[in-house]
Amino acid sequence: MSYLCEIPLQLLNLYAAAANRWRGCDWKTEFGPARLNLANLRSVQLHLLVSATAGQESQNWADAESWLQQVEKDAHRAEDAAYRATRQFVAGDLRGAVASINEACELEAKYHAELIWAPLRDYLRREVEKSRHH
Template identity: 45%
Template sequence: MTCFGPRKLNLEGIRSGQARLAANATRGDEATCWEAAVTWLSEVEKDAGQAAELADRAFAAAEQSRWVVTSALLRQAESLEAKYHQLDGYQQVREAFECWFASLSQPA
């Protein structure tokens, strides 16, 4: 569960648009908390979109055997994801990719 702000709003599965509806439907302190949630969720959504785009570019680079570019793009996606401590998907993808690439680089 993602508890947010002083009111410990449960943001699990909530998108910024839904939080905006809650902000508009409430008043006072609760509305202020929902407004802060809108801002935070918008940033999360933006970062997730950018990370996904970087990952797509990384996989395209891998298809072209551009290994250094692939690794750099995955690191950028990982750094966006690292802002949200409970996530580590891009790190796992990058580490798996680097192990795979290292095995290709080893003489048989």
């Protein structure tokens, strides 16, 4: 038995539009005393720079690597929470869906002013509001 026909197309589209868009630092930075621009770099790349440099330069890259690892972890956790929200919504757990999408947005808000998960959050909140009036 397939439940795909019961999943709102708008829900699928909103999730798909945001999924895989935020993976790490995707904005210009001036990180640390060396004012490193980490935009679009991954922590694994910085790990190579830590190994390839020495002294203070190596330490600067190590600090940046640690910070990027946290950004990447939060991006992954936010996407997991958004995915969980869509599953909860489809399962009829509207309260859980809103809590999960709020978690995704809170994680992302530490880094982005304009949240990629906000359209999905707004949709879920509207749907919950509609369900209260029925």
